[in-house]
Amino acid sequence: MSSHSIVVKELRKTYKVPEREAGLKAAIKSLVARKTKDVHAVDGISFQIEPGEIVGFLGPNGAGKTTTLKMLSGLLYPTAGELSVAGHVPQKRQREFLQQITLVMGQRSQLNWDIPAIDSYDLYRAIYGIPQEQFKQARDEMIEIMQLKELVKKPVRNLSLGERMKAEMVGALLHQPNVLFLDEPTIGLDVTMQRRIRAFIQEYNQRYNATVLLTSHYMADVQALCKRVIVIHHGKLLFDGELTALVERFSAMKTLVLTMSDMNGKTPDMAKYGTVVTQEPNRVVLRVAKSDAPQVTARLLADLPVTDLTVDDPPIEEVIESVFDTPEEKP
């Protein structure tokens, strides 16, 4: 048996979708001869994830992230390729497999809206056959960490989006799964709620050595939780490695932030050093090509009364954008 928690080999999912031109003529024609085309939602991706890893699964909308997560959780049957999750073939949907995984989709609710979450948790206990003592202990602790004590007694429909999401997370983890598939778990939440959900995921991962595959459009989630990221685009794998390596590889620019001493009202021409992002009397932010950064830094220090200078990578959002802009890149 493989020691990896998740193994994906040459995974493919192809949908047949109806194709029709606009207009009445095309509508009538489609009654007789229906045309379809193949859409490759996931197009031969491979990766492995070790037990206890938290991996960010990134890609623009329609990249194939959710389709992949659905295949990994057994909700979708792959067109081709091999899958193994916690030693099981997901599409067989065996009871032992389902007891070890969870899939949380930020935009989908699993709790019964008309009753308090605490009552839905009781049904989960019965469905997963969790011993009463173990269930109570886990439930109460998760409720406390998420600060849901009073909220779980209210009908779910009366909770705010953030409160509901916290309640959903607790419900999804009550059976203490080893593998977590989290699809945009912080979508639409305010910063405080995002932070709390992140802390909860991190704590759960550390406590149970759980494997987490996380998709999020919030780079703060990825930066806080994931050392490693997998980037896909148009169903193909673009990058698999450490987040720092992604920045190193795809960031063509560096950001220089200079603080200067008083220049007696003179404004230096900063454009000759690079692209000026912002310029204030004593502070300038420049964007320069990564390869030019050492020389530009040296020139700035020589030419200007610099009191402080930092060289940063651009924001991760920009790096990710640049990854998607270069689909020809291969890992």
Added chain:
Amino acid sequence: MGLNENITTSHPRSRMSLRGYLQMYAVAARQAIIEQLQYPAANMMFMVHILIEPVIYLVVWSSVANSQGGAIGGYTAAQFAGYYIIWTLVRQFNLAIGPHGFHWRIKEGRLAAELLRPVHPLLPDLGYYLGYKVPQTLYWLPMGFLLWLLFKPEISPDPWQVLAFPVVLMLAFFVRFFFMWLLGLVCFWTERVDALFELYFAAELLFSGRLVPLEVMPAWAQNVANFLPFQWTFYFPIEVLLGRVSLAEFWPGVLIQLAWITGGYSLVRLIWKLAVKRFTAVGS
């Protein structure tokens, strides 16, 4: 505070014990009771909505019976009153997830979540709809009493028929539950299901004794009804409590109910496999 170090991760179990299943039904039933008791006003309105249908039938058929010399198809006006008052109770008991509910479930992604759980979604459903009967019966009691006062029914069952009624009522629920589920499974193949659902409900209305006792229907309709499950979900339990079913008719009736339950369940199992296969092929 962190997660307790003493908690061990759950060990996957390949099978659920009988006790586990019973617990799950009990918890699902409890959920239904909690849910329904939260909405007394809405439930009373629903009850009134449900009562309108039989009250119309009752008024029409009582008038017809009176105009035909006091009886039609062996039913007097007072027996029609008894028939339709019991109808209202039977209707409460044979309520099950409708195909529209199934459609909503797929559309909202609820079914996907249920497929990720280690039990068949039908099982918590069964517990839920069994629990649902408890508050619905409570809501029915004042309405039933009011109808009794208004229409003065004639109901004369033997003691054994009174005792047998809850049994055939429960069996009627199971028959309808499995066939409703079966109908709901169509949603896996197409979203445009309204026409099919309407056709099904029209057939049920006609051949179940819901519209009118089967004796009042033409012979051909009674013959067709014999080949369908519908009468065992309405007509048969009503007739048992009315005292119109003899012991010689009762046992074959129960056996036929059991046969339809077995058939419905087997079909659900078969179609479910195909439905999940399709669902996992194309997604929601």
